[in-house]
Amino acid sequence: MFATALIVFRETLEAALFIGIVAAATRGVAGRTLWLSAGVLSGMIGALALAAGADRIGAWADGIGQDLVNVWILTIALLMLAWHCIWVSTHGREMSQEAKQLGTSTRDGERTPWALSLAVGLAVLREGAETVLFVSGFVTGSNSGSHTMLLGSALGLLAGSLLGVLMYFGLSRIRPHRLFAVTNTLVLLLAAALASQLARTLAQSGLVTAWSDTLWDSTWLLAADSPLGTFLHALIGYDARPSGLQLAFYICAIAIIGLATRQMRLRQARRWHPNPVLGT
Amino acid sequence: MKTGFALGGSLRLLLAAMALGVCTFASAGDPEAGLTIRNHRFEPAELKIPANQRVKLTVHNQDDTPEEFESHQLNREKLVPPGAKVVIFIGPLKPGRYDFWGEYNEATAKGVVVAE
Numbered sequence: 531m532f533a534t535a536l537i538v539f540r541e542t543l544e545a546a547l548f549i550g551i552v553a554a555a556t557r558g559v560a561g562r563t564l565w566l567s568a569g570v571l572s573g574m575i576g577a578l579a580l581a582a583g584a585d586r587i588g589a590w591a592d593g594i595g596q597d598l599v600n601v602w603i604l605t606i607a608l609l610m611l612a613w614h615c616i617w618v619s620t621h622g623r624e625m626s627q628e629a630k631q632l633g634t635s636t637r638d639g640e641r642t643p644w645a646l647s648l649a650v651g652l653a654v655l656r657e658g659a660e661t662v663l664f665v666s667g668f669v670t671g672s673n674s675g676s677h678t679m680l681l682g683s684a685l686g687l688l689a690g691s692l693l694g695v696l697m698y699f700g701l702s703r704i705r706p707h708r709l710f711a712v713t714n715t716l717v718l719l720l721a722a723a724l725a726s727q728l729a730r731t732l733a734q735s736g737l738v739t740a741w742s743d744t745l746w747d748s749t750w751l752l753a754a755d756s757p758l759g760t761f762l763h764a765l766i767g768y769d770a771r772p773s774g775l776q777l778a779f780y781i782c783a784i785a786i787i788g789l790a791t792r793q794m795r796l797r798q799a800r801r802w803h804p805n806p807v808l809g810t
Numbered sequence: 811m812k813t814g815f816a817l818g819g820s821l822r823l824l825l826a827a828m829a830l831g832v833c834t835f836a837s838a839g840d841p842e843a844g845l846t847i848r849n850h851r852f853e854p855a856e857l858k859i860p861a862n863q864r865v866k867l868t869v870h871n872q873d874d875t876p877e878e879f880e881s882h883q884l885n886r887e888k889l890v891p892p893g894a895k896v897v898i899f900i901g902p903l904k905p906g907r908y909d910f911w912g913e914y915n916e917a918t919a920k921g922v923v924v925a926e
Binding site: 666 | 840864866868874875876878882883885886887888889890891892893894895896897898899901902913914916917
């Protein structure tokens, strides 16, 4: 039962931390509970469908169908997080300036968090489908003791979700004016983690052959399956044996989002102060 | 509307960077290897493959429960639904031994890839 709980816990952790961070990043946004709930719920429904069709999807494209689905899920989620990072870090500044003038809450002006809602849905979809498939093995398969297995799964799900909740309340203790910067950095690192996973999926499916060599092995320092390694994998994409492609994708994601943010800020600054002399 | 254009540009940049990675596609000539999952065990438990070459590994799950092929040393992780055959590309590997296991049945589903 403990082994079962641990497996479900690992699968749940990533999505739970993801939701915790996103919930903290959208604090005070009107209607965010509804948006995030919609994301989680549609992710769950999608996960059930994905798990139900897993054997058929797995056989697609000569046995790499599952990887192709994951490539799409990761790419879209990555684009949504990138969009959020760029939008919030430019408009966030604009909004807090307006807020100072008007004396209103900083976050009142933010639009509906549809990009984050979609990203949350995709995280639940990907991790949820694996969990559903795993658990369904006890119900339909020949594994004995399915009751204790189901109990173990429930405990794992609960423990994983609890960490997500702790992450949310931990972040909520940060003062509002700093919360912005902290959650934005976390979302940026989540995006980089997705990029790294995307690189691994592309290599695993044979779609990309470039830079497949392992760059380093930091297992001696922090093993990937240790509790902290698992946590950091979910949070910032830690990998004890990354390939060159993974690192390249990780750095590219941060660099591209960073550059795009800078470009947007410059554009905005120019619009607000047409004077060409700018402190950058 | 200008900001919309700028963002479109950066997204395109992101896609272009990704496309840059996808420049070399799978060649048909990869050596192949096969694993079967039966009674929560891998057969063969020791799989010999050529070193320094990418290998197309087909995993066939003959159990009626799902399994997850996982290996930190190979840097691979893939679900194998009950009854399904999935393909995992591994390597090119330096000569050596690389542990793998089935995450859902770690007690019995263990194996090692030997690259030589």
